[in-house]
Every structure is written in C-alpha cells, then in structure tokens.
Amino acid sequence: MATVTPLFHISELTENSAKGLELNQRKLFAVSRQGQVYLYENRCPHKGIPLEWLPDTFLDTEKQYIQCSTHGALFTIHQGLCIAGPCSGASLTSVACEIIDGQVCIRE
Numbered sequence: 001m002a003t004v005t006p007l008f009h010i011s012e013l014t015e016n017s018a019k020g021l022e023l024n025q026r027k028l029f030a031v032s033r034q035g036q037v038y039l040y041e042n043r044c045p046h047k048g049i050p051l052e053w054l055p056d057t058f059l060d061t062e063k064q065y066i067q068c069s070t071h072g073a074l075f076t077i078h079q080g081l082c083i084a085g086p087c088s089g090a091s092l093t094s095v096a097c098e099i100i101d102g103q104v105c106i107r108e
Ligand code: FES
Pocket: 044, 045, 046, 047, 048, 049, 068, 069, 070, 071, 072, 073, 085, 086, 087
C-alpha cells in the first residue's frame, strides 16, 4: 500500500519557482509550473551530485528549464529530460507527488 507523506504547503512554492527539500536524508526538489507541481530527486544524472549551489536555485535565469549549477545541463521542467549539456538524453528521477488539502505530498 502506498504511503503518503506531506512535504510542505503549496503556498510555500510560488509559480515558476523551485524549492529544495530533504526527507529522511533523501534530497529532493519541487518546481511549480502552470499550476502543476513536479518533484524530482536532487541528483544530476551527469555526476550524481545535487543540482543547486544556492538554496532553492534550480531554474535557469529565464525560468524555462531546470539547470545544474555544476556544468550547466538543462532539463525540461515537466519531464526532467536533459536537452543540453554533458548528460543530454538522460533524465532526472521523477518522484510521484500530489496535493492533498493544500499540502504537497510524496506518494510511494
Ligand atoms: S554535474 Fe550536473 S551537469 Fe555535470
């Protein structure tokens, strides 16, 4: 049976922004885009390290893509697919989430 764990209230994540999280020492991040929330493991497929170098900074300057701060790989927000950079064609690991009573929850 799936376990649902609340992560944060949706009001903490404004549209076109991102938020880093830690759940049981597991690094994750969430991105809000067009009313949807996307949740990924915070691990670049290139070197297996976290994507950000400043807290909650996961998007490029135009806020069109998720960007790895180490070598600049760009990932689509809705699929986590790398479309430019050293791991082009690889993907971030997506994590199932849903919003329940305003809480963004992880389901696994
Ligand atoms: S570690 Fe992310 S692009 Fe190299």
